[in-house]
Amino acid sequence: MKRSRFSQIIASVLVNAIYEMKNYPIVLLSSVIAPLSLLFVITFVSDGALLGAAIQGGLIMTFFSSGIALQSDLSHLKNDFKLQDMIVSSPTNSKIYVTGMALAEIVYSIPALAILIVLAAIFLHPSLVQFVILTFVLLLMFAVSVAIGFMLSTFSNDIVQSYAFARLLSLVFATLPPVYYPITYVPIPFNYVAYLSPTTFAAEIMHSATGYIDISLNRLILDWIVLIVTCIIIMYIAVKKTRWKDV
Amino acid sequence: MFLVPKKKSISQAFVLKVRVMGTLECKGLTKVYQDHHKALDNLTLTLETTGIFALIGRNGAGKTTLVRILATELEPTSGNASINGMNILMQTDKLREKIAIVPQEARAIRWMTPKQTVKSYLLWRGYSYKDAKTLADESLEKMGLKNYANVLNANLSGGTKRKVLIATVTASEAEIIFLDEPTTGLDPISRRELWEILRELGKTRFIFLTTHYLEEAEQLAEKIGILKDGKLLSIGTLSELRGNSKYQYSVKLPPKTIVPNVKNATVTTSQTGITQIMTNEEEAFRLARLLSEQSVKFSITPVSLDDIFFYVVGQKAEDSNEA
Numbered sequence: 001m002k003r004s005r006f007s008q009i010i011a012s013v014l015v016n017a018i019y020e021m022k023n024y025p026i027v028l029l030s031s032v033i034a035p036l037s038l039l040f041v042i043t044f045v046s047d048g049a050l051l052g053a054a055i056q057g058g059l060i061m062t063f064f065s066s067g068i069a070l071q072s073d074l075s076h077l078k079n080d081f082k083l084q085d086m087i088v089s090s091p092t093n094s095k096i097y098v099t100g101m102a103l104a105e106i107v108y109s110i111p112a113l114a115i116l117i118v119l120a121a122i123f124l125h126p127s128l129v130q131f132v133i134l135t136f137v138l139l140l141m142f143a144v145s146v147a148i149g150f151m152l153s154t155f156s157n158d159i160v161q162s163y164a165f166a167r168l169l170s171l172v173f174a175t176l177p178p179v180y181y182p183i184t185y186v187p188i189p190f191n192y193v194a195y196l197s198p199t200t201f202a203a204e205i206m207h208s209a210t211g212y213i214d215i216s217l218n219r220l221i222l223d224w225i226v227l228i229v230t231c232i233i234i235m236y237i238a239v240k241k242t243r244w245k246d247v
Numbered sequence: 248m249f250l251v252p253k254k255k256s257i258s259q260a261f262v263l264k265v266r267v268m269g270t271l272e273c274k275g276l277t278k279v280y281q282d283h284h285k286a287l288d289n290l291t292l293t294l295e296t297t298g299i300f301a302l303i304g305r306n307g308a309g310k311t312t313l314v315r316i317l318a319t320e321l322e323p324t325s326g327n328a329s330i331n332g333m334n335i336l337m338q339t340d341k342l343r344e345k346i347a348i349v350p351q352e353a354r355a356i357r358w359m360t361p362k363q364t365v366k367s368y369l370l371w372r373g374y375s376y377k378d379a380k381t382l383a384d385e386s387l388e389k390m391g392l393k394n395y396a397n398v399l400n401a402n403l404s405g406g407t408k409r410k411v412l413i414a415t416v417t418a419s420e421a422e423i424i425f426l427d428e429p430t431t432g433l434d435p436i437s438r439r440e441l442w443e444i445l446r447e448l449g450k451t452r453f454i455f456l457t458t459h460y461l462e463e464a465e466q467l468a469e470k471i472g473i474l475k476d477g478k479l480l481s482i483g484t485l486s487e488l489r490g491n492s493k494y495q496y497s498v499k500l501p502p503k504t505i506v507p508n509v510k511n512a513t514v515t516t517s518q519t520g521i522t523q524i525m526t527n528e529e530e531a532f533r534l535a536r537l538l539s540e541q542s543v544k545f546s547i548t549p550v551s552l553d554d555i556f557f558y559v560v561g562q563k564a565e566d567s568n569e570a
Contacts, residue, residue, distance in 0.1 A: 007370040077356070085315070090343055
């Protein structure tokens with residue numbers, strides 16, 4: 001029997017996004033509100049001056065939170081419905097499963113992303129180069145958060161803790177660091193703490209690309225190196241430590 | 248091997264249900280969890296992969312651990328196993344094409360409908376969307392779930408939700424289906440409905456079933472295994488289990504009956520005063536003649552699986568203690 005990889009990926013998207021959104025439309029609203037709420041606050045407080053930076057922050061938060069949400073969603077499906085057990089004993093492998101589930105998280109975030117992309121088109125007017133930089137950084141962030149999310153989900157056996165942990169990671173990496181506003185607003189020594197999060201480097205690259213901060217070329221290169229190396233390390237750890245089959 | 252044609256509308260890959268009769272072999276399977284609990288202890292068994300096999304045992308006997316190892320979800324600490332010639336450790340991908348499982352405590356996802364549940368599982372197994380849709384409809388109809396196909400799982404009864412999960416795995420081409428305590432928590436009517444479905448399934452697939460309902464094993468399974476503390480205590484058909492048991496017959500006497508002297512027997516009296524004498528064939532018939540001559544009311548039946556289970560589990564435990 002010839003098996004379709006495309007079908008296997010679509011199954012995850014249907015289960016973890018489409019069917020949930022179709023059968024429980026309220027989830028659409030909640031997925032939109034989180035990234036937009038902070039954007040409104042920053043925009044109003046800065047009298048509109050930081051709207052562009054806040055839009056980029058909203059994009060970073062949406063992509064990062066989507067990946068991290070994978071942790072609680074997979075954990076929920078694994079522990080409450082025993083879905084992962086059924087999938088492990090089937091022709092679907094872990095890579096296909098997680099790819100589909102990650103794609104589902106993006107599909108789930110489409111309402112929020114659509115609003116943010118429209119806002120970005122209106123207020124940021126990104127050039128092609130800026131567009132490529134922003135897209136690449138956002139995809140890197142997403143890859144990192146998916147790797148963390150999947151790895152943690154395979155260890156989790158308690159859904160309450162899983163949801164709490166996902167919210168905590170989202171706060172620590174996508175809300176607390178200066179992603180909605182430039183790092184120059186963060187006073188010393190707190191900015192050193194901010195650099196512990198890879199999202200700070202991502203935001204610095206994006207804010208620099210769109211002219212919200214002015215940093216040297218060396219600093220920009222360093223930001224890229226830190227971001228890419230962090231991504232590689234986290235993905236390596238995730239690949240090595242993820243438990244698809246129990247031991 | 249024999250082939251059973253299905254509907255022509257589905258592509259050739261799905262047209263034939265292939266039933267391969269082979270064997271399931273476990274050799275020295277041992278599983279020690281990280282907390283040092285030994286769930287399986289050097290388990291060895293050989294089964295023909297046809298019909299229904301029921302594994303019975305008390306909670307914590309190791310049933311789920313064995314099923315999870317065989318379904319390639321869990322690594323054994325030592326030992327090995329193969330199903331129809333496919334090694335569970337070395338030929339995992341190949342084996343996963345042939346198996347499916349409904350795990351213990353599995354639940355139908357509440358934000359989905361039965362049709363969406365079956366269809367998505369088939370997509371995960373690599374079916375095209377069109378075939379998945381057709382097979383989902385067929386499977387739900389076969390299970391008598393056509394009228395519930397588009398109702399949210401959250402709004403279905405426990406028995407119907409279980410049927411949805413069984414419809415899900417049986418809609419696929421899997422030849423070997425593991426069902427870990429499929430009827431736990433169901434009311435007696437739903438349980439019997441599910442038995443009918445499982446009986447039908449057992450005609451075309453190999454069903455490896457775990458249960459702690461002895462009546463379920465007795466009703467459904469051609470072969471039964473008894474597991475205790477990770478060890479396989481006994482295996483065979485019900486009559487083989489009876490034959491291997493120390494006692495083959497059960498004689499029951501009403502309350503206040505004077506119990507005659509019996510050799511090679513275990514005599515117990517329940518709280519209602521009914522006396523049960525479990526003994527071998529020769530002694531049972533001697534006793535029956537004696538009781539008839541004395542005009543005492545009694546019943547005589549072959550020992551049930553309940554009796555065998557309690558005898559085997561109890562007796563072997565005593566043996567272990569003595570050892």
